Amino acid sequence: MSTLKTTRRMAMGLVAAATATFGLQANAGGHGIDLTGETVEWIIPFSETGGSAKWANFYAPLLSEALPGQPTVVVKFMPGAGSTKGANYFHEQEYDDGTLIFGSSGSTQFPFLLGDPRVKFDYADWNVVLASGTGGVAYLPPELAAKMDGLDASGLKDTDFIYGNQGATRLDLVPTLAWEMLGLNVESVMGIKGRGDGRLMFERGEANIDYQTSSSYLSGVTPLVEAGTAVPMMTWGALSDAGDIVRDPTFPEIPTFKEVCEATDGCETSGEKWDAWKAFFIAGFPAQKMVFLPRGATADAMVTYTAAFEAVKARADFAEISGKRLGKYPQMTGAAAEAAKASGTNVSPDAKAFIVNWLQEKYGVSLN
Structure with a gap:
């Protein structure tokens, strides 16, 4: 089973x-x-x-x-x-x-x-x-977001990313595993105190990829998007009554990680890695x-x-x-x-x- x-x-x-x-x-x-x-x-x-x-x-x-x-x-x-x-x-x-x-x-x-x-x-x-x-939204600087071909993240595979990470066993494992599944090279700067500190690293140019839970995205990242300094990449999605990953009701215009994964060569939405990611997404969001x-x-x-x-x-x-x-x-x-x-x-x-x-x-x- x-x-x-x-x-x-x-x-x-x-x-x-x-x-x-x-x-x-x-x-x-x-x-x-x-x-x-x-x-x-x-x-x-x-x-x-x-x-x-x-x-x-x-x-x-x-x-x-x-x-x-x-x-x-x-x-x-x-x-x-x-x-x-x-x-x-x-x-x-x-x-x-x-x-x-x-x-x-x-x-x-x-x-x-x-x-x-x-x-x-x-x-x-x-x-x-x-x-x-809640949900979560990953986002990029506009110059890196432009490397995506629609939902396909393959154009980002030659980029060296820096991410402010709260800790290996924290909720951050959901985004870091997702980025690995997409084939992205993301180096974590470990030990930040909260996701707000990760957003500040992004704003200062010390990180070039980040994610925030929905409340922090709405208050802290939406102004960056409106100013043109951040572009949403994907959400983690939401869970339907049937147990499927569907679009986040707060951000229905942003594709889910599942959609981006399906469009990106080498990323699989089946198998033990996907099952593990989804299990911890369910436990965490x-x-x-x-x-x-x-x-x-x-x-x-x-x-x-x-x-x-x-x-x-x-x-x-x-x-x-x-x-x-x-x-x-x-x-x-x-x-x-x-x-x-x-x-x-x-x-x-x-x-x-x-x-x-x-x-x-x-x-x-x-x-x-």
Whole structure:
């Protein structure tokens, strides 16, 4: 059985289990908590320049309005060790009074999935109250974008690219593997603190290829495109209900990596490399960012935060304001958030083995 079929069968089982689990939790009771006069600390394990910062800063004032007592919601950035510093800190905390939440990202999920030795946390102990999908867009300077022949990226194969990379086991493995599959020569400058720093490298001419998640692309790269200093190359796409890669709903005019791959000689959209890329794309983007309460969270706290995020989504202006800031992606609560957590924190053994071996060969990173 192929890696993709195994991944999809596993995901379906996890979704069913997650839905049942949430139903049991919801039926266990819970009447809410009052946060009047409190300050809620929202830990983000990245710098203040990237997509996670934009996502949290978008939601924080809306969450403050929706929570009982309208507490102040403060976003606290805790970057370091490939986001595992902040995640490990959060894992050490136990539920107290509902004033601590955590924002995870695909760049936190990937070290967990790959068995990174810096990981001291377990998603099974965390309680999800929101899951946000997103996308990603790769872009080039105009003089390099001109080397593409329509969707065919073959004209870029003689270019030496520089890319600002957050880390080998981070979400950046999705673009770097994609560029390798296209036959591009991309050298990673490792260890930048956030994707916003990668964009700044591009703006300063220190990098000549970059990608941003949708929220950062909308706010930080769209002005560059409008000024003529950046040209979109491709998106990673979105996942259809049938499990196929389709165009990103936020950027329907930009081709997907799958389309560019199919048009570029030597790039294959089948086989173990494609299956591994797609498995980690699924783990990293459709459920790319999640909000958690610490282990031991009460039913009252879960009800409170779930209801608050549902109230935010129910705002009459939510579709408009979220579309402009985050893009047009699902914002999931309740059983849907549990299912997203399941799909975002599990990949097939074959996909994991491929990526672990690839990281060893490409970067000398040993995770065995």
